[in-house]
Amino acid sequence: MAVVQKNEVREGEVIDLTHEGHGVVKIDRYPIFIPHALINEQIEYKIIKVKKNFAIGKLLEIHEASEDRVTPPCVYYQKCGGCQLQHMTYRAQLDMKREQVVNLFHRKAGFDRTTIHDTIGMETPWHYRNKSQIPVGKNKAQETVMGFYRQRSHDIIDMDECLIQDDIHNEVMNKVRDWLNELQVSIYNERKKKGIVRHVVIRAGHHTGELMVIFVTNGRKLKQSQTLVDRLVATFPNITSIKQNINQTHSNVIMGDESVTLYGKDQIEDTLSDVRFKISDQSFYQINTSQTEKLYQKAIDYAALSGEETVLDTYCGIGTIGLYMAPQAKHVYGVEVVPEAITDAKENATINGYQNTTFVCGKAEEVILGWQSNGIKPDVVMVDPPRKGCDETFLDTLLALKPQKIIYISCNPSTQQRDALRLSSNYDLVQITPVDMFPHTTHVETVAQFVRKDV
Numbered sequence: 001m002a003v004v005q006k007n008e009v010r011e012g013e014v015i016d017l018t019h020e021g022h023g024v025v026k027i028d029r030y031p032i033f034i035p036h037a038l039i040n041e042q043i044e045y046k047i048i049k050v051k052k053n054f055a056i057g058k059l060l061e062i063h064e065a066s067e068d069r070v071t072p073p074c075v076y077y078q079k080c081g082g083c084q085l086q087h088m089t090y091r092a093q094l095d096m097k098r099e100q101v102v103n104l105f106h107r108k109a110g111f112d113r114t115t116i117h118d119t120i121g122m123e124t125p126w127h128y129r130n131k132s133q134i135p136v137g138k139n140k141a142q143e144t145v146m147g148f149y150r151q152r153s154h155d156i157i158d159m160d161e162c163l164i165q166d167d168i169h170n171e172v173m174n175k176v177r178d179w180l181n182e183l184q185v186s187i188y189n190e191r192k193k194k195g196i197v198r199h200v201v202i203r204a205g206h207h208t209g210e211l212m213v214i215f216v217t218n219g220r221k222l223k224q225s226q227t228l229v230d231r232l233v234a235t236f237p238n239i240t241s242i243k244q245n246i247n248q249t250h251s252n253v254i255m256g257d258e259s260v261t262l263y264g265k266d267q268i269e270d271t272l273s274d275v276r277f278k279i280s281d282q283s284f285y286q287i288n289t290s291q292t293e294k295l296y297q298k299a300i301d302y303a304a305l306s307g308e309e310t311v312l313d314t315y316c317g318i319g320t321i322g323l324y325m326a327p328q329a330k331h332v333y334g335v336e337v338v339p340e341a342i343t344d345a346k347e348n349a350t351i352n353g354y355q356n357t358t359f360v361c362g363k364a365e366e367v368i369l370g371w372q373s374n375g376i377k378p379d380v381v382m383v384d385p386p387r388k389g390c391d392e393t394f395l396d397t398l399l400a401l402k403p404q405k406i407i408y409i410s411c412n413p414s415t416q417q418r419d420a421l422r423l424s425s426n427y428d429l430v431q432i433t434p435v436d437m438f439p440h441t442t443h444v445e446t447v448a449q450f451v452r453k454d455v
């Protein structure tokens, strides 16, 4: 029997925070999760959902506020599902992210001797996103709206400013919305699966200022494309590339496989430190440019290359990490599953003048087996997988290859912890640094250094 009932109003003290940033109040040992409540606060809340093992509450009033509480600067914050932590000071967000890593690695997995450093934060943690994927829809009055999804829904909140996306993206978003309305461009209706424009994706090179705008469409025909191109080019002098991406699937995946260039170049360019990168619309590129430089620098510090090492850059995207390391390595081998990203990686090696790199398209878990049978003996392996972490075969091959160091970058510390346990037979997990790539959201990124034991 649950100890609370729906619609009941209660008072209590918040004793913990979940990894989603929700406050936790307990009655006996039964937890109630309350979004926007902070640790140590005395609050009044209403029960809105009751389950066997937990309940969800809605924050009604704060009797005693935490020192970590701030007024969220974004006017859409209470509704939008994009940010979750704007009601916390930035310092508290950074501490919370470190605490999560401590919890996973020290308390749960017993890596007691691993040093977990402070989270590396941003000086000004706003307007950091270099890529925005903005859904387009219609409101009840049949006007075109652009913005972000309401929490746990696909209702679009029409907005004219998102505080975490690049300012230029906000300007493009507002102009494009006006033009889509004025030109009566057909807009995709997710429920009826009809209509044309689904998303507008904007990418900016933060160091070069180059700008790419992509219209994601359900079908090829975008009648007004020339007018949209002419207006974008006339309004935004930095525009480098305008594309149309065709996505006729009815899934939540934003981009389809096929893109055509409507104006300018096929890729935009950006730099990280002194390295220049071309980025295709389909390729992964880290969202927060200035934090990426700090993340990669930490990875380089952990690798401590002397110039003699063979380095593997696994899950390499457009080759950013490997190319960062190439000047300090004997040879870099990169592997990535997206073909466009590997094309970019090869081109990026050429434009930076590096001849000591090899990039291969394929699954890391398969390509690494080929490298093993070809007798490649890596000294350092960089690992940067998607959220689901690494495949077991991949980790077992890594163990068999016996590199001196493994540097594992992760956007999901819980799968990183699982993979760390598998590596721990032969490797010491020496240190982990969380790097805040996504301020005001609950996302935690980490870079971990594993050093081979004398086995």
Ligand code: SAH
Pocket: 284, 285, 286, 314, 315, 316, 317, 318, 319, 320, 321, 335, 336, 337, 338, 341, 362, 363, 364, 365, 384, 385, 386
């Ligand atoms: N290291 C890059 C990319 C990291 S994101 C950077 O810092 O920019 C993770 C990358 O892994 C993505 O580019 C994704 O396409 C790729 N990927 C996902 N599954 C893969 C697999 N099984 N094998 C190789 N690459 C994979």
